[in-house]
Amino acid sequence: MNRYERIQQIAVTAAQMREIEGRIFAGGMPVAALMEKVAGLISQRVQSLFPLLLNPTPSPSPSNGEGRRDFSEFLVRVGVLVGPGHNGGDALVVARELHFRGYQVKIYRPFSKLKDLTAQHDLYAQSLGICYVEDIADLQDCDLIIDGLFGFGLEREIKDNLAETINGLNEWSKLVISIDLPSGLHTDTGEVLGTAIKANHTLCLGLWKLGLLQDQALEYVGKAELIDFDIPLADVTAILGEMPQIQRVTKGFIKEHLPLSRPAVTHKYKQGHLLLICGSRKYAGGAILTGLGARGSGVGMLSIAVPESLKSLLVSHLPEALIIGCEETESGAIASLPQAVDLGSYDAIACGPGITTEATTIVEEVLANNKPVILDADGLNILAQLGTISTLQNRQVTTVLTPHAGEFKRLFPDIENVQQNRVEAVKKAAELTGSIVLLKGARTAIGNASGKVWIIPESTPALARGGSGDVLTGLIGGLLAQGVAANINSLVERVVIAAWWHAQAGILAAKERTELGVDAFTLTQFLNPVLSGLL
Ligand SMILES: NC(=O)C1=CN([C@@H]2O[C@H](COP(=O)(O)OP(=O)(O)OC[C@H]3O[C@@H](n4cnc5c(N)ncnc54)[C@H](OP(=O)(O)O)[C@@H]3O)[C@@H](O)[C@H]2O)[C@@H](O)CC1
Ligand SMILES: Nc1ncnc2c1ncn2[C@@H]1O[C@H](COP(=O)(O)OP(=O)(O)O)[C@@H](O)[C@H]1O
Numbered sequence: 001m002n003r004y005e006r007i008q009q010i011a012v013t014a015a016q017m018r019e020i021e022g023r024i025f026a027g028g029m030p031v032a033a034l035m036e037k038v039a040g041l042i043s044q045r046v047q048s049l050f051p052l053l054l055n056p057t058p059s060p061s062p063s064n065g066e067g068r069r070d071f072s073e074f075l076v077r078v079g080v081l082v083g084p085g086h087n088g089g090d091a092l093v094v095a096r097e098l099h100f101r102g103y104q105v106k107i108y109r110p111f112s113k114l115k116d117l118t119a120q121h122d123l124y125a126q127s128l129g130i131c132y133v134e135d136i137a138d139l140q141d142c143d144l145i146i147d148g149l150f151g152f153g154l155e156r157e158i159k160d161n162l163a164e165t166i167n168g169l170n171e172w173s174k175l176v177i178s179i180d181l182p183s184g185l186h187t188d189t190g191e192v193l194g195t196a197i198k199a200n201h202t203l204c205l206g207l208w209k210l211g212l213l214q215d216q217a218l219e220y221v222g223k224a225e226l227i228d229f230d231i232p233l234a235d236v237t238a239i240l241g242e243m244p245q246i247q248r249v250t251k252g253f254i255k256e257h258l259p260l261s262r263p264a265v266t267h268k269y270k271q272g273h274l275l276l277i278c279g280s281r282k283y284a285g286g287a288i289l290t291g292l293g294a295r296g297s298g299v300g301m302l303s304i305a306v307p308e309s310l311k312s313l314l315v316s317h318l319p320e321a322l323i324i325g326c327e328e329t330e331s332g333a334i335a336s337l338p339q340a341v342d343l344g345s346y347d348a349i350a351c352g353p354g355i356t357t358e359a360t361t362i363v364e365e366v367l368a369n370n371k372p373v374i375l376d377a378d379g380l381n382i383l384a385q386l387g388t389i390s391t392l393q394n395r396q397v398t399t400v401l402t403p404h405a406g407e408f409k410r411l412f413p414d415i416e417n418v419q420q421n422r423v424e425a426v427k428k429a430a431e432l433t434g435s436i437v438l439l440k441g442a443r444t445a446i447g448n449a450s451g452k453v454w455i456i457p458e459s460t461p462a463l464a465r466g467g468s469g470d471v472l473t474g475l476i477g478g479l480l481a482q483g484v485a486a487n488i489n490s491l492v493e494r495v496v497i498a499a500w501w502h503a504q505a506g507i508l509a510a511k512e513r514t515e516l517g518v519d520a521f522t523l524t525q526f527l528n529p530v531l532s533g534l535l
């Protein structure tokens with residue numbers, strides 16, 4: 001795996017970042033040299049995002065003799081917010097470089113006490129005659145704001161005047177680039193500490209900060225990218241280990257696993273047999289969508305157990321599947337599985353979408369069986385009623401739970417503040433149950449029993465739409481069944497792939513059909529194009 005891939009798969013806490021930097025400095029890299037290097041890269045990126053010469057026929061006047069070019073006709077006015085720590089130091093170096101390149105720079109530094117290195121850069125910026133403003137309102141005519149107030153050193157709430165300043169600035173709706181992370185966000189959880197800058201772009205430095213991958217941060221982060229400043233991988237490994245506990249899922253990771261290669265000589269039952277148990281008279285569509293998600297996975301054989309009255313509907317939508325009609329309750333939920341159904345004969349079973357909470361005995365039966373199981377939707381609500389931890393503790397085979405935050409709270413009432421730290425919540429839930437837990441959201445997180453967490457770093461709000469979760473359940477089921485049939489030991493990667501694939505299908509569909517054009521059925525039609533795009 002090349003450096004780019006390795007680096008993109010890592011996400012760190014503030015404490016880990018500090019330890020890694022500590023090793024770099026202990027190795028001999030001067031702090032000031034590193035700041036110069038990092039800020040130089042930020043400044044270059046800002047210049048490429050917002051080039052000075054947007055005018056097609058520029059006629060710059062000659063250099064003003066101080067090494068600073070004078071393009072007064074085509075100025076980009078940049079306001080730079082400078083904090084007391086090294087984030088502020090970075091910002092000052094960026095301010096200086098942009099000043100030399102001909103940008104019209106104004107600095108707002110609402111602190112008198114600065115860290116030494118930051119103070120030195122501050123002195124130099126003053127000596128160059130860069131404009132300092134006392135009042136944030138003086139930045140209102142800027143085209144662009146660079147936020148260097150706080151980085152991973154922020155630990156306390158932002159209050160009083162500074163909070164008011166940030167709130168006011170957020171209302172201007174200016175273009176904002178945040179250095180490392182939007183000032184005000186907690187580096188690990190993405191929680192807003194008092195208040196935070198709303199950025200359009202975040203240039204994250206060196207390694208992805210975990211907080212940028214948490215749902216609650218997204219409103220503030222804008223478009224995020226990593227500025228790689230050559231942190232030696234040996235230093236990263238020394239702190240995080242060869243197999244970091246938290247992994248940001250990249251295309252490279254997926255490419256290692258997809259497409260699932262098939263042997264030349266095989267047959268349908270060797271390519272995974274998935275049983276879906278889903279649907280009710282009330283929720284018939286969920287069964288179809290789950291089936292279509294499973295179809296997208298390429299699973300060898302698909303059986304779908306639905307209430308008898310839904311049988312012909314399912315056949316018409318999924319002619320390739322074996323539809324099993326089940327005896328139903330008065331209200332049209334599955335009452336029992338036909339005796340002929342041997343749960344032990346399937347490679348995996350996915351149960352839940354649309355079954356209603358009447359189907360308790362079905363869930364009990366499925367969990368009592370010795371096959372990998374995915375529970376979703378009402379399958380999860382029934383599990384919560386049965387007692388999540390006590391029910392799952394004795395299961396010897398893989399169980400995958402796919403809750404959204406609401407279902408998660410019902411399943412794990414003792415895990416507090418789920419949305420405040422989704423990564424920690426999913427880790428705890430997986431450890432407590434010995435299951436694979438996939439917490440749905442804008443940044444879906446997947447945890448396993450050994451404390452590892454995978455985060456899907458890209459998705460689209462186009463997926464926030466009824467039925468898209470059903471598609472995911474089918475897709476996970478199909479990949480799991482194929483994994484079991486292929487005797488693969490670790491199934492969590494299959495769940496991770498399904499979540500990535502599902503998100504990418506949403507992104508691709510939204511690109512072609514807009515964010516409003518991605519209904520769950522349309523989503524299923526973009527599963528295969530994602531796969532072919534990978535090849
Ligand atoms: N080391 C390097 O060379 C490299 C560092 N890099 C850069 O350094 C950044 C980390 O720098 P950092 O550790 O100095 O912390 P930073 O986020 O700037 O702020 C801490 C300061 O804020 C203060 N403070 C905290 N809370 C506050 C509040 N509520 N209200 C007011 N003040 C508050 C706190 O004061 P104190 O708590 O000590 O009183 C402290 O002085 C990192 O994000 C990256 O940009 C990269 O370029 C790579 C190379
Ligand atoms: N804002 C969002 N950004 C990205 N993905 C989202 C967002 N909101 C929801 N999703 C995804 O959409 C799916 C919704 O699933 P779920 O809540 O189970 O819906 P349903 O039960 O209606 O199918 C999940 O995969 C979730 O991760």
Ligand SMILES: [K+]
Binds near residue numbers: 149150
């Ligand atoms: K910042």
